[in-house]
Amino acid sequence: MMLNYFDQFASPIFLGVPLIALALTLPWLLFPTPSTRWLSNRLTSTQGMFISTFTQQLLLPVNKGGHKWALILISLMIFLVSLNMLGLMPYTFTPTTQLSMNLGLATPLWLATVIMGLHNQPTHALSHLLPEGTPTFLIPILIIIETISLIIRPLALGVRLTANLTAGHLLIQLIATAALVLLPLMPTVAFFTMILLFFLTLLEIAVAMIQAYVFVLLLSLYLQENI
Amino acid sequence: MAGHDGGSQHQFTGIAKYFNSYTLTGRRNCVLATYASLVAIALFFKLKPKKKPAVTEK
Numbered sequence: 001m002m003l004n005y006f007d008q009f010a011s012p013i014f015l016g017v018p019l020i021a022l023a024l025t026l027p028w029l030l031f032p033t034p035s036t037r038w039l040s041n042r043l044t045s046t047q048g049m050f051i052s053t054f055t056q057q058l059l060l061p062v063n064k065g066g067h068k069w070a071l072i073l074i075s076l077m078i079f080l081v082s083l084n085m086l087g088l089m090p091y092t093f094t095p096t097t098q099l100s101m102n103l104g105l106a107t108p109l110w111l112a113t114v115i116m117g118l119h120n121q122p123t124h125a126l127s128h129l130l131p132e133g134t135p136t137f138l139i140p141i142l143i144i145i146e147t148i149s150l151i152i153r154p155l156a157l158g159v160r161l162t163a164n165l166t167a168g169h170l171l172i173q174l175i176a177t178a179a180l181v182l183l184p185l186m187p188t189v190a191f192f193t194m195i196l197l198f199f200l201t202l203l204e205i206a207v208a209m210i211q212a213y214v215f216v217l218l219l220s221l222y223l224q225e226n227i
Numbered sequence: 228m229a230g231h232d233g234g235s236q237h238q239f240t241g242i243a244k245y246f247n248s249y250t251l252t253g254r255r256n257c258v259l260a261t262y263a264s265l266v267a268i269a270l271f272f273k274l275k276p277k278k279k280p281a282v283t284e285k
Binding site: 122123124126127129130131132133134135136139140143144 | 251258259261265
């Protein structure tokens with residue numbers, strides 16, 4: 001069987017069992033849960049501090065009515081960060097490289113913000129489709145453009161995450177293969193390729209965290225517009 | 228960026244009172260009018276009777 005560079009993105013099935021379910025639930029086991037004791041240990045306290053600081057920062061521009069979204073947004077952030085970071089380890093599968101999964105996360109949440117906006121404050125939500133001060137002759141075309149940009153939001157959210165992670169994983173595999181192939185032929189070039197691979201891995205760690213943050217931040221912005 | 232425009236500094240008359248790009252209701256009405264126009268155009272082309280070619284005696 002000929003292997004190609006896209007085989008790493010195939011959803012793994014072992015003896016008929018889809019392992020993506022395991023890939024999705026395993027990160028949950030890695031995070032410590034607070035105990036019933038009055039004082040938590042240092043790890044749990046640190047985790048709690050990061051989560052509460054991040055929640056405050058994320059929900060700072062959102063109105064009070066949107067604060068009920070805190071739990072879903074923060075848990076989504078932790079979920080995406082853990083999936084992305086775990087996927088950087090060798091021989092692991094990254095569920096967020098699957099477009100179906102990212103669209104499945106993005107579309108319902110985006111649609112929820114749109115429906116909430118139209119239900120709670122329809123005038124406000126509809127007026128967002130026409131920027132203030134638009135010249136009269138541009139009004140119809142701008143409304144059409146803004147409507148298209150609204151509808152394309154969940155697609156952009158899903159594809160952004162998928163493309164960033166897929167491209168990163170592909171690059172790592174390509175440069176690692178190049179370093180391996182060049183090692184017996186041109187060791188000096190292979191050495192520089194390995195340095196490049198090291199910096200690329202650092203970049204991918206940053207991208208893994210940033211893309212998860214951007215996903216959640218954009219959802220909070222869409223919520224801010226509609227609440 | 229400026230917040231919502233309450234429309235207090237703009238005094239519109241006539242049709243501009245309801246369709247403008249400065250007040251909240253004006254922008255809403257422009258959006259609804261654009262959507263209604265698009266639906267009307269789509270319905271017009273959908274329901275337009277198709278021209279049948281003339282039947283000639285053979």
